[in-house]
Amino acid sequence: MTAAILLAAGVGTRCARPGDKSPKQFLSIGKHPVWVWPFLAFANHKEIDHIVIATLPDMVDTIREHIQKLPCNKDVVVTAGGATRQESVRLSLAVLANGNKPDFVLIHDAARPFLTAQIISDTLAGVRKYGACSTGVTASDTVKKVSDGVIVETLDRNQLVLVQTPQAGRFDWLVEAHEKARKEEISVTDDAAILEHAGHEVRIVKGSPHNLKITQPEDLALADALAAIVFERV
Ligand code: CTP
Ligand code: MG
Numbered sequence: 001m002t003a004a005i006l007l008a009a010g011v012g013t014r015c016a017r018p019g020d021k022s023p024k025q026f027l028s029i030g031k032h033p034v035w036v037w038p039f040l041a042f043a044n045h046k047e048i049d050h051i052v053i054a055t056l057p058d059m060v061d062t063i064r065e066h067i068q069k070l071p072c073n074k075d076v077v078v079t080a081g082g083a084t085r086q087e088s089v090r091l092s093l094a095v096l097a098n099g100n101k102p103d104f105v106l107i108h109d110a111a112r113p114f115l116t117a118q119i120i121s122d123t124l125a126g127v128r129k130y131g132a133c134s135t136g137v138t139a140s141d142t143v144k145k146v147s148d149g150v151i152v153e154t155l156d157r158n159q160l161v162l163v164q165t166p167q168a169g170r171f172d173w174l175v176e177a178h179e180k181a182r183k184e185e186i187s188v189t190d191d192a193a194i195l196e197h198a199g200h201e202v203r204i205v206k207g208s209p210h211n212l213k214i215t216q217p218e219d220l221a222l223a224d225a226l227a228a229i230v231f232e233r234v
Contacts, residue, residue: 002124003050003102003171004042005092008035008063008110009081011056017217024214025110026059030227034214035063036070037113037231042106043072045120050074050102052095053110054081054088075099086187086194090178097175104128105174106166107191111214113223114230119166119208126205127168134168134192135207136161164207167191173200 012023020027025035032040035053042048051072055063057080064078079095081088089107096102104127108115119135126133139160145153167190169177174191177198181188188194192202210230214223 001049001100001102002047002104002106003052003096004048004166005089005096005105005107006035006039006042006051006053006110007081007085007088007092007108008053008055008059009088010085010111012111014215015217015219017220023056024220027220029113029220029223030231033066034113034223035110036066038108038110038115039067039072040070041115041117041120042108043070043074043076045117047124048074048106048120050096050099051076052092053078054092055079056081084187085189086178086181089174089191089194090182093171093175093178096171102171104168105171106168107174108165109213112165112211113214114208114210114212114226115166116208116211119211122205123166123168126203127170130201130203132169132173132192132195132200133203133205134163134190135166135211136163136204137207137209138162140209161204163190163192163204164211164213165190167202169195169200169202173198 008025015024026033042051060078082091143155144151177194180198181194195202
């Protein structure tokens with residue numbers, strides 16, 4: 001059994017524009033709110049059995065109602081996330097632990113609307129083969145290490161990967177790794193780092209440059225333009 005966790009419990013501080021009434025994942029891109037696009041990608045994928053959505057406590061009911069109107073025959077749970085992304089993942093894993101425990105879990109940012117069936121399939125193949133994987137893309141730009149606005153090092157681009165989500169792991173590895181991170185007060189921004197800290201090798205599988213995360217206000221305009229191309233056929 002395979003589960004997907006969709007993370008929609010952030011407040012979107014970096015993306016906030018004056019006048020926005022809700023965090024980025026609830027704004028519309030094309031005909032749906034941002035979070036609905038990756039939800040539908042999981043809902044339509046035949047190898048995903050179970051979906052957990054972590055969201056802000058005051059959005060739990062709204063999301064539940066919205067899902068009723070969407071085509072989905074999977075087992076879906078909407079739960080309140082935590083104060084950090086890491087905590088939202090941990091709480092979502094706890095929801096899965098209380099039900100039929102999955103073998104594998106894919107974790108995805110709701111702020112990445114351009115998730116495709118191909119990316120889900122590639123991630124699933126990776127996690128089944130290796131136990132832990134993250135999607136990622138090569139860096140097109142040269143990446144520099146900077147201190148106080150001054151370049152201190154030019155990194156070797158051939159050794160760099162920009163990681164995205166989905167990231168995936170065996171359920172037992174993820175639960176243990178998150179518990180270890182919590183006990184040791186390790187805080188990181190992705191699940192690959194949690195798994196790495198627990199001693200697991202995390203393989204990179206092919207992501208997509210289109211699978212961008214809406215992070216800054218400018219990303220909303222970019223996502224709108226991309227949606228017109230990518231979602232036109234939906
Ligand atoms: N997320 C979450 N719970 C949190 C924080 C983040 O579920 N407590 C989710 C976000 O909703 C988003 C994903 O994790 O889909 C990636 O996080 P990020 O892009 O950092 O979103 P925010 O934390 O909302 O934005 P910011 O860091 O700018 O405040
Ligand atoms: Mg954040």
